[in-house]
Amino acid sequence: MNVDVTLFHGGFHGDLNETYYIGDKALADPDTVRVVEASRDCLDAAIAMVKPGTLIRDFGNTIEAVAKERKCGVVKSYVGHGVNQLFHTAPNIPHYAKNKAVGECKPGMCFTIEPMINLGTHKGITWPDDWTSATVDGKKSAQFGTAFNFFMSSLD
Numbered sequence: 001m002n003v004d005v006t007l008f009h010g011g012f013h014g015d016l017n018e019t020y021y022i023g024d025k026a027l028a029d030p031d032t033v034r035v036v037e038a039s040r041d042c043l044d045a046a047i048a049m050v051k052p053g054t055l056i057r058d059f060g061n062t063i064e065a066v067a068k069e070r071k072c073g074v075v076k077s078y079v080g081h082g083v084n085q086l087f088h089t090a091p092n093i094p095h096y097a098k099n100k101a102v103g104e105c106k107p108g109m110c111f112t113i114e115p116m117i118n119l120g121t122h123k124g125i126t127w128p129d130d131w132t133s134a135t136v137d138g139k140k141s142a143q144f145g146t147a148f149n150f151f152m153s154s155l156d
Contacts, residue, residue: 002143006087013087017114019142031119031140038070039117039142042095046113047146050105056091057101063115064097075116075141077124078133083110096122114145 004017019036026032042063049062064074080093094101095115120139127134135141 004143004145012083012110013089014083014110015112015114015145017143017145019144034070035072035117035119035140036142038067038072039115040144041070042066042074042115042117043113043144043146046095046115050113052105052107054105055101056093056103056105057099059113060094060099060101061097063095063113067115067117070117072117072119073122075118075124075135076122078114078116080111080113080115080145083112112146114143116141116143118142 001022002017002019004015006013006015019039021027021032021036045062045066046059049059059080060074067074074096076094076096079095082089082091084090091103091109091111092101093111093113095113118135118139118141120137121135123136124133125136126132
């Protein structure tokens with residue numbers, strides 16, 4: 001189960017999410033564990049890169065490399081984003097390799113990294129409720145997003 005929480009505080013939008021195992025059956029299924037742990041590891045690898053001067057496009061290269069090591073794919077239609085007075089604002093932080101994102105991390109930037117990792121295709125669909133997203137092949141997916149949004153000081 002994925003829980004995605006949005007916060008609006010002091011005029012700014014931010015969000016975070018995490019995937020949880022539901023029951024012993026989920027923990028006993030190697031594919032479930034693989035996709036959930038791959039997603040967590042993708043986020044951790046990207047977080048380790050956060051510092052002034054890191055190119056925005058490089059997060060996707062690292063995330064996709066970790067996902068591929070686990071025989072998983074990366075959803076391309078959703079990206080990390082800036083934290084600002086508008087929700088889901090620039091900069092866009094793609095989670096897939098060979099993306100064309102421009103810019104680099106600078107002190108004072110606030111943004112999220114929230115890779116969606118799956119066992120099948122990256123192609124997605126939105127359900128009739130206009131909220132729920134799934135892959136077109138219906139295979140398992142997992143997502144972890146920042147536990148907090150990154151604020152880099154010039155001391156980093």
